[in-house]
Amino acid sequence: ETGVTQSPTHLIKTRGQQVTLRCSSQSGHNTVSWYQQALGQGPQFIFQYYREEENGRGNFPPRFSGLQFPNYSSELNVNALELDDSALYLCASSLDYGLAGYEQYFGPGTRLTVT
Amino acid sequence: AQSVSQHNHHVILSEAASLELGCNYSYGGTVNLFWYVQYPGQHLQLLLKYFSGDPLVKGIKGFEAEFIKSKFSFNLRKPSVQWSDTAEYFCAVNGNDMRFGAGTRLTVKP
Numbered sequence A: 001e002t003g004v005t006q007s008p009t010h011l012i013k014t015r016g017q018q019v020t021l022r023c024s025s026q027s028g029h030n031t032v033s034w035y036q037q038a039l040g041q042g043p044q045f046i047f048q049y050y051r052e053e054e055n056g057r058g059n060f061p062p063r064f065s066g067l068q069f070p071n072y073s074s075e076l077n078v079n080a081l082e083l084d085d086s087a088l089y090l091c092a093s094s095l096d097y098g099l100a101g102y103e104q105y106f107g108p109g110t111r112l113t114v115t
Numbered sequence B: 001a002q003s004v005s006q007h008n009h010h011v012i013l014s015e016a017a018s019l020e021l022g023c024n025y026s027y028g029g030t031v032n033l034f035w036y037v038q039y040p041g042q043h044l045q046l047l048l049k050y051f052s053g054d055p056l057v058k059g060i061k062g063f064e065a066e067f068i069k070s071k072f073s074f075n076l077r078k079p080s081v082q083w084s085d086t087a088e089y090f091c092a093v094n095g096n097d098m099r100f101g102a103g104t105r106l107t108v109k110p
Helices: none
Strands: A005-007 A010-013 A019-024 A031-037 A044-050 A053-057 A064-068 A074-078 A087-094 A110-114 B003-006 B010-014 B019-021 B023-026 B032-038 B044-050 B056-058 B064-068 B073-078 B087-094 B098-100 B104-109
Touching: A005 A087, A010 A019, A019 A087, A019 A110, A031 A074, A031 B098, A044 A064, A044 B098, A074 A087, B003 B087, B003 B098, B010 B019, B019 B104, B023 B032, B023 B087, B032 B064, B032 B073, B044 B056, B044 B064, B044 B073, B073 B087
Parallel strands: A010 A110, B010 B104
Antiparallel strands: A005 A019, A019 A074, A031 A044, A031 A087, A044 A053, A064 A074, A087 A110, B003 B023, B019 B073, B023 B073, B032 B044, B032 B087, B056 B064, B064 B073, B087 B098, B087 B104
16 A cells, blocks of 8 residues: 655745645545645644545635645646745645545655745 | 634653543534544544443543543543553544644653
8 A cells, every 4th residue: 555655855946936836645545635734733734635625625715726636646736936935845645625624644744945 | 613622732651550631622512522643653543432322432552531521521540551642632522513622632651
């Protein structure tokens, strides 16, 4: 069974640029959630995708957007990068949709640094 | 608004000591509760979860947690910690969406 994988591992971008982060779900999982984890903080929910549709969103501006593909892999796109976007971005997959009552499996994360 | 509080930022214990990490949440509806652990250099892993039923739940590696609805709490416990329990521990609550606490760093001295 393949776990959740994310790419790239590390990324350095300049303020104002755009970035795309990628996630491959654990085999058989149809739901993907994205989180932002700032240094010294817990993960903050960005949004969730179920069967290619956004299924819930946290308190993040529209410049954070996502996609889920038919194979359930996913992308997180961030436009107009700001310094405060520097963080570890985590992807988590799970078997069932819905924001309640499911077990998530996390990837190793992508460390984004905005200069 | 939904929120999660973890009271201890950093806990230092000697091996064989007992552990209790506090977690309180605020949310008016039904919640699902989780504890995740992140060992140094590793992914977040699920330790245990509560959905319904017996409020005392047992997880991996000898951890357990008790859901006390009247106190909005879900504290994590372990009777005797080991050096290998050194890690960051996150409480998470799933009500409207998934909210994590800020984490508690546990250091166990050999």
